[in-house]
Amino acid sequence: MAIMGSRKHLKRFKSPEHWPIHPKEFTWTVKPSPGPHAIEGSLPLLVIVRDILQIADNAREARIIINNGEVLVDGRVRKDYKFPVGFMDVIQLPKAGKAYRVLPDEQGRLVLHPIEEGNTEFKLCRVQDKVTIKGGKTQLNFHDGRNCLTDGDYKTGDVIVLNIPDQEIKDSIKFEDGTIGLITGGKHIGEKGTVKQINITRSSMPNTVVIETDGNSFQTLKDYVFVLGKDKPMISLPGGN
Known part of the structure; x- marks a missing residue:
């Protein structure tokens, strides 16, 4: 049983901090399948259906909902309850008429941000x-x-x-000065601001970006900046634009 558990499941206390599950409530939770997002930056579909959206009372009910094709990720039906859902993925529940985009909040947690049906395309x-x-x-x-x-x-x-x-x-x-960027890592994760300066190094040191927000500025890694638009974000964000 221990071998099977280690292959198909993940011990709760070892799950990423951003997963909204109690680490001591049960021993095991679902382990994500190999897929487009790493475990550190994703949520298994079952956790989304049962623990975040709470449209199922337990894992069995969540698996039935998923297996019935009631959940779409990026416009495609996903029937694997272990499918890893991550940053910028679009989740749709057609029967309920609801849709969400996966985004980070300012605590670094992945959240399901509600979006209008017209923004799911x-x-x-x-x-x-x-x-x-x-x-x-x-x-x-x-x-x-x-x-x-x-x-x-x-x-x-x-x-x-x-x-x-x-x-x-x-x-x-385009990734350029003046664009609006969302920070996806580091201590400023979840914040957004204007790209003021892009610093490209000619050494082994990482490239950096200066971000301005509400009259303040900070420097972060270039890889942490996800541009969202020229004058305003193309998408809505947690806490408003």
């Missing part, structure tokens, strides 16, 4: 890197593990607006 994806493949096409690799081919001129750090679920590029947000 697109997703923001940060370009992590890009490669040239056979035929001269450029493949963009995104923060959520997906990728797409493009002829466009995009750089690492730019954010692509993807239609979902077909993954067609609808628009883009």
Whole structure:
């Protein structure tokens, strides 16, 4: 039993701090499947249905709801109750007429931020890197593990607006001075502000960005900045825009 538990489940006291479960209530919780998001930055679908949305009283009821195809992630039905849901994913409950975007709050916890049904047709994806493949096409690799081919001129750090679920590029947000950025890591996680200066180093030191917010400014790593728009965010955020 211990071997089976270690493969299929995760001990609660070892679960990430942002999971909304009591570490001592039971011994085990569900272990996420391998997928687009690492365990440190994701929530299993069962935890979302049972513990966050509370539309199921227990794990069995949550599995039934998920297996019936009542939950969509990025426009696709997901029937794996262990599927890892992470930053910027769009969750829809068509029967209930509700939709959410997964975002960090200022404590670094992943939260389900309610969105209007009309905002479920697109997703923001940060370009992590890009490669040239056979035929001269450029493949963009995104923060959520997906990728797409493009002829466009995009750089690492730019954010692509993807239609979902077909993954067609609808628009883009350049990583540049004056854009609005959401901080996704470090002590300023969950805060947003204006990109004032991008510092590119020519050494092993990481690139940094100066962010201005409410008259104050701070420096953070470039990799922690997720741009959301030029003059205002394209999406609503926890606590308002």
